[in-house]
Amino acid sequence: MKRFVLLILPAAVPTALVLGAAVTMGVAQSMGLTPVAGGPQSSLDAYSAVASSGELAPAVVISLSIALVATAIAIAVGFTTALAMTTTRFGSKVLKGLAISTIPIPHVIGAAAIGLLLADSGWLARLFGSTAGNWPQFVAGPWWAATIIEYAWKESAFIALVVAATLSRDADELAKTAAVLGAGPAARMRYVTMPLATPALILAGTLSFVYALGSFEVPWLLGRAYPEPLPVLAYRLFTSTDLEVRPQAFAVSMVTMAIALVIGVSALRLFRRQVVTA
Amino acid sequence: MRSRRPRRRLSNAGLGLVALAVAIIVASATLAPVAFAAPTPQASAWANIERTARGQTVSLWMWGGDPQGNAYVDNVLTAAAAKLGVTLARVPIADTKDALNRVLAEHQAGRTDGSVDLIWVNGDNFRTGVQAGIWKCGWADALPNIAYTAPGDPLLASDFGTPVRGCESPWHKAQFTFAYNAARVANPPTTMPALMTWVREHPGRFTYPAPPDFTGSVFMREALYATSGGYANVPASFTQSAYDRLTPALWTTLKRLRPALWRAGQTYPKDSTQLDQLFASGQVDFTMTYGPATLTALVAKGTFPRTTKVLTLKEGTVGNASFLAIPTTSAHFAAAQVVANLALSPEQQAIKADPRAWGQFTVLDVKHLPPAQAQAFANLPKSNVVPTYPVLARHANPELSASWIPKLDDGWRRQVLTGGE
Amino acid sequence: MxxxxxxxxxxxxxxxxxxxxxxxxxxxPVMLWAVARTWPAPLPLPSDWGFSGFLDALHDSATSAFGASLILGTLTAVLATPAGAMAAYALAYGHLRGHRSLSVLLIAPAFVPPFVIVMGLNVTLLRLHVPSLAGISLVLMVTAIPYTTFVMRSAFAGYDVTVEDEARMLGASTRAVLTRVRLPLLAPALATSAFLAFLVGWSDYIVTLLIGGGQFVTVPIRIAAAASGTGNEPVIAALSITAAAPPLLLLVTVGLLSRQRRRRRASANPVTHTPAYLTASGALR
Known part of the structure; x- marks a missing residue:
């Protein structure tokens, strides 16, 4: 028992320290306890200021929508890819290779790449000989298309690999058994593949969702000036030359974290239930 | 299993509490106000400073988006500093605000051995630093090479209305500049109101970066001068009454301009880089910059069309200077001063002004330089894109005080970006 | 048919x-830009080809950026892999009290956006005079721990402990069981988790920027600085390809090595059969 406690400490202690200190300091700064200039005071002014500025609510809506749509596409594409990877030769060689190569590309580079591909002067627009104003507004457009596509692209590879790893272990034999027992393709999908894949889809999908919710580089590079997603709003307030709005940056950051944690923890519960019932 | 549940839950809570307690103790230890007094160095002779500087390393944080500027610092300035025994390390950043942020954090933490020794800075970033008390002051007036600048040069005495007071040493002069594609704009407008008319007559061919982007913010101030009937009508320092009196016309003008902008003003480029990309790809016919120095190279590289021309306005545009500042958190004060002085030397200023090197306009008073050094400036090759500084700076408008800037940026976001008709 | x-x-x-x-x-487009000297719009292909992007990147001290990225990636892998493996082992076999809250704690960093951690922690680390390399390593390690722990928990879930008992019955010492049985069998999972941890350090931007204090000018920092200027597409593309290449090479090498092992051993073990990424079911139970 003692040995096991010792073994978990190298991971648990740094994690507890970093998260604990980051949250404590985040709350303290959002409440004006450690101002850059002037004396400390305790208040929730920053929260009410950022809420009443009319920028927080749109930011929450935009962030959640981007993350939701991107994750939905990533799950659909990722799951299809995983199926192809585990059932076909082409999938297990070419598709797997392509998906794996997508994983190590940092999101900031992914965003730059999507920009070079989809912008008004991007490669596709040039290939199709689109003249000014005719190209769909992927980048900086009202539907956040480029941002969503970037997340969907990177995360679909991640989801595909996670799901494929799960399926490759058991699905093949179970599916064969089911086929022998007379199950058609639809029944095999419903009673064998889906139950096996669901926990992995939930977990990988949640990780993707939370990432899309909290990351700054992609919407910053590919998004539009207004309305801003939560991380972009927080960063703009954080780097504002008006020192008075810094507590608001921390308020936005705390709101983002609360949303991400609620979603993460509920997904974990769902995941556990799935694993137990599977 | 079920019977063990309550116990486990209890110990869960206990564990969580311990973790939280530890975290809070650590965090609150760091919350305690740290009293610190920056040791004000005694006015020492320059030779002393140079001696102290030997062997020190200076971290110069500067915007890293201009390859020519990076190459100048890495190859020319660093080598010259090495001759004085100072190692110069350039830290490339995507935005000067990142450097400011770093110093503010170090200042909050009471550090005096910080990682930033010099920042290329001006305007509202400088003012924010003054407000937070993070600049070392009084040193820049004492640099030997400050003698080559014109005494009382208004651009060097105050930085966007904030008195410089020796808290930063001048590096470049710049002039806000519009550039246009002569192949598409046959008869370019020559005044700000005429430019606005041109925009309305050519829908979709013009836009500006969204403030608080630096360049978009300058464009808005140019527009404010135009809608106020000239810069003389806008008080340099911010007052609420002036804001209330002058900005309604500005917001009306910019809102009327909106439908004629790129993408019907539904969105804006987020910064000057995105505007430059639109210009480079022929989607708009104008771009604008506070650093015309880069235009020559961008045309030479083929990024901008060969027909790129600089637009000089009859009423002039705003001009500014940019500086090198030393934060109080720096542990290499002497070496940072040595580098700032070096950057101000006629030799370095002349090399840096060469469009093949960087093309940044000098802050020195070239007319009163010793003949040999003045010759270096006279020998500089001419750019075929960018006129000389005296041409650009004719009728130069003064910048508004930096206290205007956040107010205008915020007003723009409320009135023009998100506001209705 | x-x-x-x-x-x-x-x-x-x-x-x-x-x-x-x-x-x-x-x-x-990234690959095309990397070998383009000039590529004015609206041409669908570069008008002039060349390696100016790579050369400019090289002149702009890309090698030192490469080194800095390598250091951060390696440090993250070296710290987070054993920590994650040991934690996973303890969670798999330890029957610890507070098992569930520990599980949640170790996965929580994946649910907290990095900018939240960094904004909150920056001043604290500075006050405590934590050297910037230690500060970055700490935060990157914590960011990587959910992934390493998770991969190793999946591995232990599919790990057949009876193999160890058999080895012991055949007279193997505790040490021999560890070095000759457990580590080789877990090697693919360890490699996967080290690779993921390496990626966290290698591709990080915001932690290096804010906590690093300019002492670690990594490839992502260079890319962001170059991306903030105009006309730098060739340099950005060259740096991007440079940034994507080493992890890919690492991946290919690890893949080839584990295939070779598998062929050599030809022993059917569930752990060696699923080296790729995360086998999700069974973890976090």
Missing amino acids: NRRTTRAAVTATATQWLLSAWFLLPMI
Whole structure:
């Protein structure tokens, strides 16, 4: 028992320290306890200021929508890819290779790449000989298309690999058994593949969702000036030359974290239930 | 299993509490106000400073988006500093605000051995630093090479209305500049109101970066001068009454301009880089910059069309200077001063002004330089894109005080970006 | 072959090609820009080819950026892999009290956006005079721990402990069981988790920027600085390819090595059969 406690400490202690200190300091700064200039005071002014500025609510809506749509596409594409990877030769060689190569590309580079591909002067627009104003507004457009596509692209590879790893272990034999027992393709999908894949889809999908919710580089590079997603709003307030709005940056950051944690923890519960019932 | 549940839950809570307690103790230890007094160095002779500087390393944080500027610092300035025994390390950043942020954090933490020794800075970033008390002051007036600048040069005495007071040493002069594609704009407008008319007559061919982007913010101030009937009508320092009196016309003008902008003003480029990309790809016919120095190279590289021309306005545009500042958190004060002085030397200023090197306009008073050094400036090759500084700076408008800037940026976001008709 | 199966085969092939295009397409313009000297709009291909992007990157001290990235990636892997492996082991076999809250704690960093951690922690680390390398390593390690712990928990979930008992019965010492049985069998999972941890350090931007204090000018920092200027596409593309290459090489090497091992051993073990990424079911139970 003692040995096991010792073994978990190298991971648990740094994690507890970093998260604990980051949250404590985040709350303290959002409440004006450690101002850059002037004396400390305790208040929730920053929260009410950022809420009443009319920028927080749109930011929450935009962030959640981007993350939701991107994750939905990533799950659909990722799951299809995983199926192809585990059932076909082409999938297990070419598709797997392509998906794996997508994983190590940092999101900031992914965003730059999507920009070079989809912008008004991007490669596709040039290939199709689109003249000014005719190209769909992927980048900086009202539907956040480029941002969503970037997340969907990177995360679909991640989801595909996670799901494929799960399926490759058991699905093949179970599916064969089911086929022998007379199950058609639809029944095999419903009673064998889906139950096996669901926990992995939930977990990988949640990780993707939370990432899309909290990351700054992609919407910053590919998004539009207004309305801003939560991380972009927080960063703009954080780097504002008006020192008075810094507590608001921390308020936005705390709101983002609360949303991400609620979603993460509920997904974990769902995941556990799935694993137990599977 | 079920019977063990309550116990486990209890110990869960206990564990969580311990973790939280530890975290809070650590965090609150760091919350305690740290009293610190920056040791004000005694006015020492320059030779002393140079001696102290030997062997020190200076971290110069500067915007890293201009390859020519990076190459100048890495190859020319660093080598010259090495001759004085100072190692110069350039830290490339995507935005000067990142450097400011770093110093503010170090200042909050009471550090005096910080990682930033010099920042290329001006305007509202400088003012924010003054407000937070993070600049070392009084040193820049004492640099030997400050003698080559014109005494009382208004651009060097105050930085966007904030008195410089020796808290930063001048590096470049710049002039806000519009550039246009002569192949598409046959008869370019020559005044700000005429430019606005041109925009309305050519829908979709013009836009500006969204403030608080630096360049978009300058464009808005140019527009404010135009809608106020000239810069003389806008008080340099911010007052609420002036804001209330002058900005309604500005917001009306910019809102009327909106439908004629790129993408019907539904969105804006987020910064000057995105505007430059639109210009480079022929989607708009104008771009604008506070650093015309880069235009020559961008045309030479083929990024901008060969027909790129600089637009000089009859009423002039705003001009500014940019500086090198030393934060109080720096542990290499002497070496940072040595580098700032070096950057101000006629030799370095002349090399840096060469469009093949960087093309940044000098802050020195070239007319009163010793003949040999003045010759270096006279020998500089001419750019075929960018006129000389005296041409650009004719009728130069003064910048508004930096206290205007956040107010205008915020007003723009409320009135023009998100506001209705 | 009847018509229905033909149509199904066509659909399947079309899907596979579409999926391949989906993964490949975004990187094509990057590759083109990396070998373009000039590429003015609206040309669909560069007008002038060359390696100026790579050369400019090299002149702009890309090698030192490369080194800095390598240091951060390696440090993160070295710290987070054993920590994650030991934690996973303890969670798998330790029957610890507070098992569930520990599980949640170790996965929590994946649910807290990095900018939240960094903004909150920056001043604290500075006050405590934590050297910047230690500060970055700490935060990157914590960011990587959910992934390493998770991979190793999946590995332990599929790990057959009876193999160790058999080895012991055959007279193997505790040390021999560890070095000759457990580590080799877990090696693919360890490699996967080290690789993921390496990626966290290698591709990080915001932690290096804010906590690093300019002492670690990594490849992502260079890319962001270059991306903030105009006309730098060749340099950005060259740096991007440089940034994506080493992890890919690492991946290929690890893949080849583990395939070789597998061939050599030819022993059917569930752990060696699933080296790729995260085998999700069974973890976090």
